[in-house]
Amino acid sequence: MSQDNWNRWGSEDERGALNHIDAASVKRAAALATTGQVISLTQPLSARTPFPPHRAGVQHFMGRSGGDYAAGARRPGGFQFAEDTLLMPAHIGTHIDALCHAWYDDQLYNGFPGAGTRGTTGASRCGIDKMGPIVTRGILLDIAAVRGSPLPDGTAIGVADLEQASRAAGGEPAKGDVVLIRTGWMERQSDAVRFDHEPGIDLAAALWLAEREVAVVGADNFAVEVLPFATGTVFPVHQRLIRDFGIPLLEGLVLQSLAETGRHTFLFAASPLPVVGGTGSPISPIAIL
Amino acid sequence: MSQDNWNRWGSEDERGALNHIDAASVKRAAALATTGQVISLTQPLSARTPFPPHRAGVQHFMGRSGGDYAAGARRPGGFQFAEDTLLMPAHIGTHIDALCHAWYDDQLYNGFPGAGTRGTTGASRCGIDKMGPIVTRGILLDIAAVRGSPLPDGTAIGVADLEQASRAAGGEPAKGDVVLIRTGWMERQSDAVRFDHEPGIDLAAALWLAEREVAVVGADNFAVEVLPFATGTVFPVHQRLIRDFGIPLLEGLVLQSLAETGRHTFLFAASPLPVVGGTGSPISPIAIL
Amino acid sequence: MSQDNWNRWGSEDERGALNHIDAASVKRAAALATTGQVISLTQPLSARTPFPPHRAGVQHFMGRSGGDYAAGARRPGGFQFAEDTLLMPAHIGTHIDALCHAWYDDQLYNGFPGAGTRGTTGASRCGIDKMGPIVTRGILLDIAAVRGSPLPDGTAIGVADLEQASRAAGGEPAKGDVVLIRTGWMERQSDAVRFDHEPGIDLAAALWLAEREVAVVGADNFAVEVLPFATGTVFPVHQRLIRDFGIPLLEGLVLQSLAETGRHTFLFAASPLPVVGGTGSPISPIAIL
Amino acid sequence: MSQDNWNRWGSEDERGALNHIDAASVKRAAALATTGQVISLTQPLSARTPFPPHRAGVQHFMGRSGGDYAAGARRPGGFQFAEDTLLMPAHIGTHIDALCHAWYDDQLYNGFPGAGTRGTTGASRCGIDKMGPIVTRGILLDIAAVRGSPLPDGTAIGVADLEQASRAAGGEPAKGDVVLIRTGWMERQSDAVRFDHEPGIDLAAALWLAEREVAVVGADNFAVEVLPFATGTVFPVHQRLIRDFGIPLLEGLVLQSLAETGRHTFLFAASPLPVVGGTGSPISPIAIL
8 A cells, every 4th residue: 555645745635746737847838839839639529439338428419509490499689599418427538537536445645535435425535626727848758659550459558668758759757747648549449449458558657657756647548557457456557646646647638640740848738627526527638839 | 790700711611710829829828928827717517506597507427436335346456436427518617609609690600501500410510629729818808907896787898998908908909819808797606696697798899809800708707798788689799709700708717816916918728628519618728827 | 223014025025015016906906997087197397397406407408309300401211200318316206216215224125235225336226126017096195175275384294184084085095005195285386396395294194104004105295294304303204114114105296186086096007117226216107097 | 191190189189099098998998907917018227228329328327325325424313315317318218209209291290390399499299298198908919929939120010910910819909009019029139239120010010000090009129110111211100100190109118028928908007207398208118917
C-alpha cells in the first residue's frame, strides 16, 4: 500500500498532481504558442462513439427541431430554434478520470474513504468538480512514430519507449506537464472496437512519469495502460497513478493531427465539465502550437 | 431578412464568425498570459443547476460506487472504481449555442435549410461538432462595474454601456475577440431562478458587437439578451447574431472572479463537446491571465 | 423487530403476500365480472406527472416523428413511423413498490440482506421482476365516501374507518384481496402537488389489513400511509407491511371513476414491468366490473 | 390507399379496432377463467433485453440502494429504502404499438395528419394514452405447434397456417379477440438477436385477421410480420393493420408457457402505460385460464 503523494498538498487536497502546475508553468506554456495553430484532440460524440460492454453509449435526443416547423409549429416573432438532450456515461469518447474514479484498500487519493462515493450523492471527495481547468505545457510522446507504426494490441510501452520518445520530443516530461502518449490505437479502430486489449504503458513506465512529477497522463487509447494487464494485476496503472500519486488519466485522445505537425511541445488547455460528485467528464482538450 | 455574413467564408461554411480568429489572433492572445493565473468561468453542473420550465435539469446517475464495495462487491486484483452517467439538456449551466440553435424564415446561418435539423439525425448543418476549439483574446465588458452594481432584471444594455465598458477595458472589442459581458445577474441568483426576465444586451448593442467582427458573444446571464424582449420581437439578438452574422452565444458564464482580478483582456480558451448534430454544448471556458 | 410473514412461504420466497392469491381466488374474482365494464385506475404519464423533490420527472424523448417526414425524410415503400424513448423514476405516477423497496435493520422481507441491492446490479432479491401478474378480487374501501368528502392532508385513516368502509363494501377484505383505499387526495390535486403531507392509513389500520391476509394495499395518494408520520416514526406502514408482511404497496391510483360506479368488489388485474432488479414499476391496473 | 375502418367509430375516434370489444366480450372472456391459472406473457426488461441497431437498450439506474447504507447512509426512524430510474425505448421487450406508430401517405389511422406527431409534443392523435385497458378473449394460434417446430427466419405465415391453427384452437378468431401468434422465434433466441429477419404473418394473413374484426394482433417475434418483406414492400402489415384498420400490434410476447398448457382461449388482460403522446408502451400482458 503506497501513498506517494498523500498529504503532499495538505490533508484536504483533492487536486493531486494538478498542484504541480503553477503560474510559472502556465506562462512558460503560453510562450509555446508560436504559430497560433489550434488543434482539437477530441473524438466526436454520437451513438457511434465506441463504449465497453458494461457501459451504454451516447444517446442524443432532439427536442425541438426543424421538423417541428416543417410540421407547422408556431414561430412567434419569427423566432425558430432547435434544442436537444444528451445522455452519456462520464467515461466515453475523449474523457478525463477524476481522482475518485479508481482506488484500492477502500481509500481514495489522499486517504479519503471510498465509501464517500455513493449512489445518492456521487463523490463527496475528489469529484471532477474539484479538478478545475488544466492549462500547462503539453508534451507528445509519439510511441507510434518511434516504433514506426501503430502498436498492436497488448503491446506494453515501457520506460525505454518513453525515453526514446522523449529524445524525439527534445527532452523528458517536466514537472507540471500534461503527457500525451500516442500509441496509434485510435487510428487503427474501425467499427467493432474491443475493450479487452490495447497497447499502453506498463506500470514501470507509469512510475517513470510520476517521478517526473507530471500533472496528467493522457493517451490515444481507452485506458492509458496496456491490456491485458500483467499477470495478477488489474488496472495497476490506474491504481498507482490515480490513487497514490493523484495523477488524473486522460483517455480516448485523438493525436494524429497533432503528431503530423511535428511539434512535440505546446500549450495545452482543457477543462472538464464540473459535474458535482462526478467520477470523470467528457472533455475537449486543445493543443495550441 | 438579413444575411450579413452569409457566403463571407464560402457557401459551405458552418463556423461563421469563428472564422474571424486566425493564427495571428491566437498568438496575440497567448501573449496576454502574463501572470499565469487561470480562472474557470463555469457553473457547477448538478440537479441544482437552474433550468427553464420547458427543459429538464441535470440528472447524475451513479453506476458503480463506494457503496457497492461497502456492500460486498468483489475487487479483483484489489482494483476498485466508481463511474456514472450524465443526462442533461445541451443548453444548461454554462453552455454555447451552435449556429443551428436559432434561426428565422426557415433558413439557418449561411442559408442552410432549417429542415436539415431533424429528430432522428440532429443538425446536418451548423451542428456543435462543426465549431471546434475557441482560442483567442477574451475581453470583459463589465457593465455591472460601470453601472456600479448588478443590473436589475429587464435592464437593456445599450451601445453606450458597451462603449463605456470598453473604455474601462482599455479599448473596444476587436476582430476575432470573445466578448464577455458581465451583468451581475449570475451573482444575484438564489434558489428560484426565473427564466422570463434578465438584464442583457439590446439589439443595437448586439449589432455594435457584430460590426466589430467579434467571434463570440458571451454573458453571465441565461440568454445574453435582455428579457422581456422589445415589443413585437422574440429573441431578436439570437435571430440576428446567430443566424445572420454566424456569431455563437456563450451563456451562463461565471464572471465574478474574473472581474475581481481587474483584468479586462486575457487569453480565452474553450472547446465544446463535439456532439454530432448537436445544437449546443455545456462548456468550461477558461480565462488565462 | 418483527418478521411476521418471514419463512411462511419458504426461505427463498420473494413474492410475500401475493402467495395469498391462489387459483380459487382468481376464479372467484373472475366471477365478479358481471357487467363487463372495464375501468383504468392509472394516471397519465408525462412531464406534468407530479414527483417529489428528491426525484426527477418523466422525460419523453421523440426520435422519429411526423416532423421528420414534413422536413423531407424518406419513406421507403411508403412506410412512415414514429417512435420515442421514456425516462422515468420507477416510483412515479401510478406505481407498485417491489418488496426490495423498503426495509429496516438491514434486512428485506424474508431476511434477505439489504446490501444485496446495489448500484451496479439492482436488487438481487425481491426485485419487481419476481412479482408477476396480480389477478384477484379488488375491494374498494371508499373512505372519502364514508367521511363525506376528500380527506384533508394529514388525516389518519384508522381501523374504524376501514371497518365502516368495509360495511359499505358489503364485507371486510378477505385473504388474497387487493385493497384499494380512496382518500380523495388524487382528485384534490392541482398544479403544485406537495409530497410532505397527505391523508392515509395509520399503522394500526395497516396491521388490521395485514391480519386479513390481503395481497396488496393500494391507495389514491402517493405513499398509502398518512404524512406527517406519527411522532418518532418514518414510513412505519412501509416498514411493517413491505418488510415484515411482504405486502406490496400500490400508489398513485385513480379511483374516482371506479367509486362513481357504486361497485366495491370486482376483478382486479395488473402486472408490473418485470425490470430485473427493479425496486418498483409504473403500472396500469384495471378494474373489471 | 385504403381506409378500411376510418370513420367506422366516428371522425374523432383514436382507439380503432379496440372498439370491437364491448361489455359482452368482456363477460364472455371472464367466463374462460375456469382454472384460475395466471400466466405472464412478458419478457424481463434489463440491459440484456434485445433491441434493433437503430434503437438503444434499457438502462436501469439505481439511485438509493443497500450500498448506501453499507457505506454509512443515515436511516431516520430506522427506515431504509432503495429506488431507481428507468430509460427505455417505447418499443422494446414485450410492447404494444400505438395507432400513431405507423402510417403512410402522411395520414394516420382515421385520417389524422402524420405531422400531428412532433418532437416537442409527441402524438397529438392516436397516442398510447388513448388506448386504455384491453380486456377480452385471447386466442392462441400456435403456428409452431401446427408446423411441428419453431419457424425458421423468413418463414411467411399465411392464411392456411392461420386456418389450421384455428382448427387446433377450436375455432377462428372472433370479433374483439386478441390474437396471439406463436412462431417459436422467441424461444430460439440466444445472445445475438438479429432484427432483419424473422418468421411472421404475411399481408394476406393480416387481412384475414382484420376481416374477422379482431381487436389486437400479437406475436412472439419482434414485428408480428415476416421479414424480409415481400418484394417492393416495407412493413406492409404495419401499414395496413395499424393505419387502415386501426389494429394495434403486440410484439415480443412470451408464449411458450401458455402454449404448454394446451389452452387456446382464455381471458386476456393488459394495459399500456398511458404515456401522453407516446407511440407505444412496454406492457405486461396476462393470460387468465
